[in-house]
Amino acid sequence: MSAGAPKLAAATLRPNRRRLREDFPIFGAHPELVYLDSGASAQKPQAVIDRVSRFYETGYANIHRGVYGLSAQATEDYDATRRTVARFLNAREEAEIVFVRGATEAINLVAQSWGPSHLVAGDHVLLTELEHHANIVPWQLLRDRIGILLDVVPIDDEGGVDMAAFRALLGPRTRLVGVTHVANATGAVNPVAEIVRLAHAAGALVLVDGAQAVPHRPVDVQALDADFYVFSGHKLYGPTGAGVLYGKADILRAMPPWQGGGDMILSVSFEHTEFQDIPARFEAGTPDIAGVLGLATAIDYVGEIGWDAIRTHERDLLAHGLKLLQEIPGLHVVPAGKERASILSFTVEGIHPHDLGTILDRHHVAVRAGHHCAQPLLAKLGVHSTVRASLGLYNEASDLDALAAALRAAQRMFKR
């Protein structure tokens, strides 16, 4: 790390207070770590780790079952998280929040429950080229099962969704638009509100994949008017294993269960089962209780720092990183449309991304190298893989200085 790195990061975020980095014990265990892979998964603040530990150590019991005190408390805390998430997304009611494993499971839930109950052969689902595999494959499985058709909105030369093509592809039999809020491979921010408006005017619902958006910007599902909004807790500084499906209540109520089991029923006999109302109908079996409780703590943690501070901090870091990368000869930053969020995806002439990944790792810089589970997008961009640096609120300007220095070292090594 360079000695004269600007201190803008820590200073902007918490004037006169400790560095946010210090809230994350991973950096105590690995002081040299330059973590630029938050887009894959974010590190966890002590508060989240403590919440999970505390639950297992002093509060553990299953929920929605026992009449004893521990179970009642666990149930109360679990249900309180639903309120926390509903507030976080500005949902109308708690019942619109379904806990799942993550964004991938949420999309599969919609594809498998809403899909067959609302679509018939010949109906269309419209996706964009910016989607990652989690918002492609569930729809392909549905296509192969019931004969729907998939359309794909191309990206334009700037790397954003081609809105003219979107309008043109939005047809009379388009029933659902699946769109990512922020593209995981490039950081491109989609004009989701406009996409929803156009889709609704054409009679289609919209599922927004918010996995890369919720850690970086406030999301208001009512303002967006999204019908479904999904995200993973682990990218939002929460534990792995807990994520969220938001769905408008009337739409969720019209969907059949997708998994059967305990917790999602009112009564069961071998002849007939009465299902619970939403959201319990979609939460069969014992959920990741600790993960859900940790998610609430993560949301509280982000809330305590505040969106204004987070956005200013990450915007400054992104500008700093972009400038540093653009100064490196032979480095090409993948375009991200009109607005970029917290992700810098790039290639370096003459050095394969995997070699870069290994070399950066030896400089203690953790990045993702590969296709980012977005092979169709990379193919469109004319690359097979890239290096992706993605930011979290614990990053500082010096992290990007270290990235740039390590990239230059790689270039020296490969220069022959």
Next chain:
Amino acid sequence: MDLKDLYQDIILDHGQHPRNFGKVEPCNHQAHGHNPLCGDTVTVYLDVEGDRVAKISFEGRGCAISQASASLMTEVVEGKTVAEARALFGDFQARATGKPSETPAGLEEDVERLEPLTGVKAYPMRVKCAVLAWHTLIAALEGKEKAS
């Protein structure tokens, strides 16, 4: 382990200027290898005459390790018998994963030639890059279209 031990000059050289790149003619065996994790691909082309690999070449794309490994492999395997090629594969796979291996008799020079690539043993995530071409070679020799 130092990075320079992995990215030795010979690896950078073969990675950037792979030898025997393209398709040999005639070609009576070929197989395709793919590493889904990183997207590396390699196709190995062989002209096997009797029990001998008369000609060998490859095409592919990927990291320096995978390209250098394929390039060096074609250099050592050309002219060898099928049994010798298999012996080299077994020895290289063992060394690349840090396991002991007794150098096959008569192939000492070839084993030495491949030695720089065995630096991947210190980088578990990169071992597949180094052995992909070899698995593909074996698949081609066995008449399979794809390396498994």
